[in-house]
Amino acid sequence: MNHEGMVVGEQVDVDEGGGPPPWSGRGRDGEGNRRPYRDVRRDHHAIVRAELRERFGDDGRIDASEDPVRWRRAVRCHPVAAPLYRVVIGLLGLALIIVGIPMVPLVGPGWATIFVGLFLWSTEFIWARRVTQFVKAEVKAFEQYAMALPWKAKAPMLMLSAAFGWLCFYVALLLTGVPGWTPDQVEDLLLMVPGLHRA
Secondary structure, eight states, X not given: OOTTOOEETTEEXXXXXXXXXXXXXXXXXXTSOBOOHHHHHHHHHHHHHHHHHHHHTTTTOOOGGGOSSHHHHHHHHSTTHHHHHHHHHHHHHHHHHHHHHHHTTSSSOHHHHHHHHHHHXXXXXXXXXXXXXXXXXXXXXXXXXXXXXXXXXXXXXXXXXXXXXXXXXXXXXHHHOBOTTSOHHHHHHHHTSTTOOBO
């Protein structure tokens, strides 16, 4: 295990300089071989744990006096404004998440709204910061692993992603109907799809 806490298999994953190797967190190793997804994922989770430890220390507390944003530092250090600010951020994040949940199956940026609410929470609550960092590690690990795949493996993934995207779009239009603001040519094409109707 190195100073970042990264382990690959049973070997210590360090370079000659004592730090993590240059391929740490990447889909390929130093010799250009594809690395197992489990190892790439482990690297990324170690990276975000190290980022959290560096930013918030071993106790995992958000220290108001060390906030890099000046206006927020002033608010957090104020004895009256700090608790009020936390309540406002908590309620705003909750409102965004509540609004985003029904938008996931319907038309609208549901996941984006939920993640904005979670991001707001992560500025004040360490548990939310851990959730956002976990999601970040998972996305980065999958991205690095997928980039290292050969095209014959990427093509089915791209086709499945496109099919899933179309299915979500179709289900949303099935539930809400084709909106009237779409251009006439697009609306005519969409109304030719079985099951779709005007909103």
